[in-house]
Amino acid sequence: ETGVTQSPTHLIKTRGQQVTLRCSSQSGHNTVSWYQQALGQGPQFIFQYYREEENGRGNFPPRFSGLQFPNYSSELNVNALELDDSALYLCASSSTSGDGETQYFGPGTRLLVL
Amino acid sequence: RKEVEQDPGPFNVPEGATVAFNCTYSNSASQSFFWYRQDCRKEPKLLMSVYSSGNEDGRFTAQLNRASQYISLLIRDSKLSDSATYLCVVRIYNQGGKLIFGQGTELSVKP
Numbered sequence: 174e175t176g177v178t179q180s181p182t183h184l185i186k187t188r189g190q191q192v193t194l195r196c197s198s199q200s201g202h203n204t205v206s207w208y209q210q211a212l213g214q215g216p217q218f219i220f221q222y223y224r225e226e227e228n229g230r231g232n233f234p235p236r237f238s239g240l241q242f243p244n245y246s247s248e249l250n251v252n253a254l255e256l257d258d259s260a261l262y263l264c265a266s267s268s269t270s271g272d273g274e275t276q277y278f279g280p281g282t283r284l285l286v287l
Numbered sequence: 288r289k290e291v292e293q294d295p296g297p298f299n300v301p302e303g304a305t306v307a308f309n310c311t312y313s314n315s316a317s318q319s320f321f322w323y324r325q326d327c328r329k330e331p332k333l334l335m336s337v338y339s340s341g342n343e344d345g346r347f348t349a350q351l352n353r354a355s356q357y358i359s360l361l362i363r364d365s366k367l368s369d370s371a372t373y374l375c376v377v378r379i380y381n382q383g384g385k386l387i388f389g390q391g392t393e394l395s396v397k398p
Binding site: 175206208213214215216217218221229231263265275276278279280281 | 291329330331332333374376382385386387388389390391
């Protein structure tokens, strides 16, 4: 086990609703990255948080937003849910944001938007 | 064109077979390369990093050709437990923690 936890494990929402997903990083890690994995695809980078600041963002609209807390846990918020937001949402923690750091993934949250 | 492209799969092989996965990447600024393994409905886990000189870990051998922007993974003597999706992953220089994943190649090892 990586020590990275995510909640909830599964979630069902309807189109237009808002959702908050949570991630607790591994002890000693100050960086959290979020990824979206649609069925049959590889994960896609959403954004990264380093010491409570956004530190890079992928090609996702502004309705995807995040936070990182002083204990380095993190939230992913998605507003105005669309059907295509149905996916596995993964968070990964690392000890820094540097190029050489290994990222350890949590088990993910499966989101279904109806 | 996708930044990282892999063989479409799935690969169905008998136990004991040797199987090779291929991957190409488009950004010449790519710095670090990895193979991740993802079991069904689980999170990706780092299988191995890929170095320019090539590297081996037991039955697994990874190769990198920077000139061709090509990465490979060879699995020898396949086991039933090797059945999973294999993800080719690239990290671009100076983009910090952003990992760029291929779409994955599914491997099914049969008795």
